[in-house]
Amino acid sequence: MVNVPVEDRDAPADSTAARPMPAPDQKHQGANTMTLTTNDLLRDYVRDAQERETAEIEDVFVEIRDNYEALLRDDPDDVASAVGLAVLTGAKLQAYVLVDLGLEWHSEWEPAPALSTEDTVGQALAEDAVSAARRALCLDPEDNLAILLLGLALEHRGDLDAAVVAYARAAELDPEDTDATTRLAALRGSAPAVAEFDAAKSGVAKSGVAESGVAESGVTESGESGQEEVSQDAAAVLCSA
16 A cells, blocks of 8 residues: 555654554555555545544545455455555554543553453454454465554553564564564563563573464574474464464
């Protein structure tokens, strides 16, 4: 899909300001008229999600969603449209948290505010975002953007260990992904899985790390390198969990 204009992902995060959805790159672009039109609508929706309530932009959300679903019916393997849906649902979740609830989207220093289990609307939006990201990952397990979007949705759902799996996988695929590494740093001390990730990163074998899919370095309990196997395990978790 077309680039969504967002903040420079390498710029320092302001802990008090919202950070927009990460920008899709060139591989997510499409060619046909519906795709191009829908991508333009998505770009505008992502921008509006920073300052408008979800109800105000619901009609546009529905139009974008229906367009991408139609594209996926024509081509079930259309990764670009699947990732577009992941960006769309992630942006709606962000609008709900940031504008509807008036909460911080996420901080550089601590976990994002988890939605209340009694907040049925918010939980449903988070579940939609999780499902859309996993749908894209089942088509392309190495789509870094979809993995990052999954982590953000999981974090707001309060599933911090699962979010760490996503962020660790995103960091494995792109060590310079500052969004993923920043989220891992923010979750350090709040999610047990981060300790396992840190241990694997430093090459220290830790019980249960390989099974959890968090050991992005691929170090197993026996000390042998198993990066490819662990990466495949993590991809399976992100697609099906």
